[in-house]
Amino acid sequence: KQEVTQIPAALSVPEGENLVLNCSFTDSAIYNLQWFRQDPGKGLTSLLLIQSSQREQTSGRLNASLDKSSGRSTLYIAASQPGDSATYLCAVRTGGGNKLTFGTGTQLKVEL
Amino acid sequence: DAMVIQNPRYQVTQFGKPVTLSCSQTLNHNVMYWYQQKSSQAPKLLFHYYDKDFNNEADTPDNFQSRRPNTSFCFLDIRSPGLGDAAMYLCATSRDSTEHQPQHFGDGTRLSIL
Numbered sequence: 425k426q427e428v429t430q431i432p433a434a435l436s437v438p439e440g441e442n443l444v445l446n447c448s449f450t451d452s453a454i455y456n457l458q459w460f461r462q463d464p465g466k467g468l469t470s471l472l473l474i475q476s477s478q479r480e481q482t483s484g485r486l487n488a489s490l491d492k493s494s495g496r497s498t499l500y501i502a503a504s505q506p507g508d509s510a511t512y513l514c515a516v517r518t519g520g521g522n523k524l525t526f527g528t529g530t531q532l533k534v535e536l
Numbered sequence: 537d538a539m540v541i542q543n544p545r546y547q548v549t550q551f552g553k554p555v556t557l558s559c560s561q562t563l564n565h566n567v568m569y570w571y572q573q574k575s576s577q578a579p580k581l582l583f584h585y586y587d588k589d590f591n592n593e594a595d596t597p598d599n600f601q602s603r604r605p606n607t608s609f610c611f612l613d614i615r616s617p618g619l620g621d622a623a624m625y626l627c628a629t630s631r632d633s634t635e636h637q638p639q640h641f642g643d644g645t646r647l648s649i650l
Contacts, residue, residue, distance in 0.1 A: 465644075466644065469641070470639070475636055513579075522569070523581045523584075526578035528577060528578045
C-alpha cells in the first residue's frame with residue numbers, strides 16, 4: 425500500500441527566502457507525481473507534474489525534482505512571497521491505476 | 537474561467553437526510569473523480585468514472601454513491617449522512633489515464649451535518 429509523507433508539516437519563513445518542501449513515498453513503482461497548492465477552504469491547484477521517467481520540472485519560481493529509486497521528491501520555491509502562503513500537497517499515482525495518494529501537506533507561511 | 541465547477545460551495549444537511557453534491561466540467565475530460573478531505577487530512581479517493589465505467593475504491597462506504605449522466609456532469613450522493621461524513625468533497629478530472637495527464641480539481645463543496 426502506497427504511503428506518502430511530507431516534512432515539515434508546517435514552515436514559516438521570511439519573505440525572499442528560498443525554501444524546499446519534501447515528499448517521500450514508500451512504493452517506487454509510481455506513474456507520476458503531482459504537486460498541488462491548497463488555499464484555506466479551497467480546492468487544489470495543480471502546480472507541477474513529473475512523469476516517472478523525468479527527474480525534474482520547472483514552472484516560474486517553482487522547481488520539482490523526483491528521485492524515484494529513493495522514493496523522494498522536493499519542491500523548491502525561489503524568492504518566496506507572502507502570496508505563496510498556502511498548504512502544499514504532493515500526490516503520487518502508483519502503477520497503472522488512476523488513484524492519487526496524497527500526503528497530508530506542508531503548511532507554508534511567508535511573512536513580510 | 538473555472539473549468540471544474542462544484543455546486544454548492546457549502547452544503548448543510550441533517551443527520552440521515554440524503555444529500556447530492558454536483559460537479560461539472562468544461563474540459564471534455566474522460567475521467568472524473570470524487571475525493572473526500574477531512575479537516576487537516578489528505579484527500580482520499582472515493583471513486584472515479586472513466587467515461588461511463590464506474591470504479592469504486594475498496595474502502596468507500598456503501599453510503600456513498602455516484603452518477604455520471606453525461607461527460608460533463610458527475611454527482612456524489614450520500615444516502616444517509618452521518619456526523620463522520622462532514623468534510624470537503626473535491627471533484628477532479630483528467631483527460632485520460634496516460635502518465636502525463638494531470639488531475640484538475642474544483643474548489644470543493646464543504647459539507648456540514650447537523
